[in-house]
Amino acid sequence: MRIYLDQIGCRLNYSENHTLAGRLRAAGHQTVCTPEEAQVIVFNTCAVTADAGRKSRKQIRKLHKLNPNARIAATGCWTTLAMSEAAALPGVALVADNHEKELLHTLLEPWSAELDDPADVARMQPSGTPFEFVTAPETRTARTRAFIKVQDGCNNKCTFCIVTVARGESRSRSTAEIVAEVQQFVDEGVQEAVLTGVHLGSYGRDLQRSPTDLKELTNALLMDTDITRLRLSSLEPWELADGFFDLWGKWPDRLCPHLHLPLQAGTDAQLRRMARRCTQDSFRGLVRDARSSISDVIITTDLIVGFPGETEADFAEGMEFVEEMRFAHAHIFPFSARAGTTAAQYANQLTNAVKKERSARMHALVEERGRAERQHFVGSTRSVLWEGEGQPTDDEPGRLLWTGLTDNYLRVMASAPAEVDLRNRITPVRLAELNGDTLFGELMIR
Secondary structure, X not given: OEEEEXXXXXXXXXXXXXXXXXXXXXXXXXXXXXXXXXXXXXXXXXXXXXXXXXXXXXXXXXXXXXXXXXXXXXXXXXXXXOHHHHHOOOOEEEEOOOOOHHHHHHHOHHHHHHHOOHHHOOOOOOOOOOOOOOOOOOOOOOOOEEEEEOEEOOOXXXXXXXXXXXXXXXXXXXXXXXXXXXXXXXXXXXXXXXXXXXXXXXXXXXXXXXXXXXXXXXXXXXXXXXXXXXXXXXXXXXXXXXXXXXXXXXXXXXXXXXXXXXXEOOOHHHHHXXXXXXXXXXXXXXXXXXXXXXXXXXXEEEEEEOOOOOOHHHHHHHHHHHHHHOOOEEEEEEOOXXXXXXXXXXXXXXXXXXXXHHHHHHHHHHHHHXXXXXXXXXXXXXXXXXXXXXXXXXXXXXXXXXXXXXXXXXXXXXXXXXXXXXOOOEEEEEEEEEEOXXXXXXXXXX
């Protein structure tokens, strides 16, 4: 079959789709680049906010409009929470919740006989339980960065979060399996691996036969693979192993100095109402320890504004704390009441107008602090992993403009002679000028 895979939402969804693509290709199917080419469309949905659910529904309708003849298989968090609604959308022929997602390659199999010549279709065999993590061979040579799913689910009960309902309890892959997958990516030419999970910091605690943690996993990956760069995605700001930040001193050239630490709220009162397992003081201490241990670390975060009961005084205190933390960037979400969460039942729900106004103020603050953090690096030299293809520019005939990310997650652009191919290369760059969120640099190569 010709299959098109699409997704919205977190990096975990991207990692899951890449794994599914590998399984499908290994079984003899073809993954295609546009929905118009497909016989089957797989869409991995998101439900982190009400808006994400709306976007999931909108995208399914759009995919059906682009190719009315394709069968759509809907999966992911929003699908898990709204099975009947997903099944009723136009074009949807299969609905798979998150427990069935790992078996999608098997669930799609009955369509093969209808859509292809059965003699030409490789049979796909069930791989085990829905929670088994399977990595199939996959051609990814065009990629510079790989997202590695190391765990799924979460045991925390944050009062605003629907993801724990959609994804279930925390469960981890074995270290050996993850090491093998990362080395496979290295062999295919990938330069950077990003470890992802719903609650990455809880990695390994559920592995009863060989309990481990994220610190040990990170160390094993840097010892036992040849990955040039290893980056950690979102880390809840608690339960990190003792001496966790010492890893950056041990692996300064390979472990990326970037931490995404979701704060969500800047006051102790709101953190308690959210059932977050941190306080202002503990978060402040964590950031202080990170900055003292990790040279040139960039810290980013997630923030919720307009949580039920948030007063103007609460918001002002939170703004002061956010300014103190000097985040380089933040994902800022107006509170979204999700059915099935505790916070949806709280009194004193704020109006959309109040949430919108506070969101705008928080965005302005974070943008100001982010510019100051990026400005700090003007004049320095950092390594940049170049992505995509160079683009011609009228300003510099005979040269191409490239974009990439520094090890500490700063967006950089630089030009190079047209004959120089920077794709998937890591080179030193002198950061010369800040323009908006992007640093413009000068290549330090001949």
